[in-house]
Amino acid sequence: MATATSEPESPAPTANLMEAICDPENIEAALRAVVRNKGAPGVEGITVRQLPGILKARWPEIEHHLLQGRYQPQPVRRVMIPKPWGGGERALGIPTVIDRVIQQAVLQPLWDPTFSEHSYGFRPGRSAQQAVAQAQAYVADGYQFVVDIDLARCFDRVNHDKLMARVAGRIQDRRVLRLIRSYLTAGVLTNGLFEASREGAPQGGPLSPLLSNLVLDELDRELERRGHRFVRYADDCNIYVRSEKAGRRVMTSLTRFIEGRLKLQINAQKR
Numbered sequence: 001m002a003t004a005t006s007e008p009e010s011p012a013p014t015a016n017l018m019e020a021i022c023d024p025e026n027i028e029a030a031l032r033a034v035v036r037n038k039g040a041p042g043v044e045g046i047t048v049r050q051l052p053g054i055l056k057a058r059w060p061e062i063e064h065h066l067l068q069g070r071y072q073p074q075p076v077r078r079v080m081i082p083k084p085w086g087g088g089e090r091a092l093g094i095p096t097v098i099d100r101v102i103q104q105a106v107l108q109p110l111w112d113p114t115f116s117e118h119s120y121g122f123r124p125g126r127s128a129q130q131a132v133a134q135a136q137a138y139v140a141d142g143y144q145f146v147v148d149i150d151l152a153r154c155f156d157r158v159n160h161d162k163l164m165a166r167v168a169g170r171i172q173d174r175r176v177l178r179l180i181r182s183y184l185t186a187g188v189l190t191n192g193l194f195e196a197s198r199e200g201a202p203q204g205g206p207l208s209p210l211l212s213n214l215v216l217d218e219l220d221r222e223l224e225r226r227g228h229r230f231v232r233y234a235d236d237c238n239i240y241v242r243s244e245k246a247g248r249r250v251m252t253s254l255t256r257f258i259e260g261r262l263k264l265q266i267n268a269q270k271r
Helices: 017-023 024-037 051-068 097-104 107-112 128-140 160-168 174-184 207-225 244-260
Strands: 076-082 089-094 145-150 188-190 193-194 229-235 235-241
Touching: 017 024, 017 076, 017 128, 024 051, 051 097, 051 174, 089 097, 089 235, 097 174, 107 207, 128 235, 145 244, 160 174, 160 207, 174 207, 193 235, 207 229, 207 235, 235 244
Parallel strands: 076 188
Antiparallel strands: 076 089, 145 235, 188 193, 229 235
């Protein structure tokens, strides 16, 4: 029997989302989350320890710019970190601590219910352990062959217009749309040199996981439409089938969809 398809739930009304983002209780919760998560300073050099006092002093002006739809984020600070289990390095873009508070306040729970039940990465109440448990359940049911989809530099190649079209399908507040696009295009500072951001969703800020899941939601829906049993965690996706022949067929078909429809590349080293 095919896996049940979960249709996206309708998000809550979002015409006045910016007011909800700027609500004092929401900003205070976002501040606590940023302080709790610690992390390095961004390009402005303000530390998490300094953040509460500086945010309190600057907040009236920041809030005014947010509500007017005129807030402009700072560029992110690029750092390179080793990939897990070897395999080189990957780039992180570290936003300023103030931008991290604003990103944290963009209310991921508002959108999270619209995502697939098969998506486990960076979502409230979901974990890698749950993803592993679901994978083990598929194997126990006889789906012992795995199609491993690994997307090469997935979030470095995201088309901004395509991503923003997905965001606009979920929210109505044009100020928030402008804010999210401004985070996509804020640029990067590397060793003091500025680099414009023409594509990609920067990884490193609180908003990154939300945008990442938004990018790949179309893949989730296509897999559900086809009745596949699968688990996705960020840009790693495993599809479980009963035979090697079925696995090869699925890999060929999904490669056409991912590279043709989504304009993303599958990591050839893992094919």
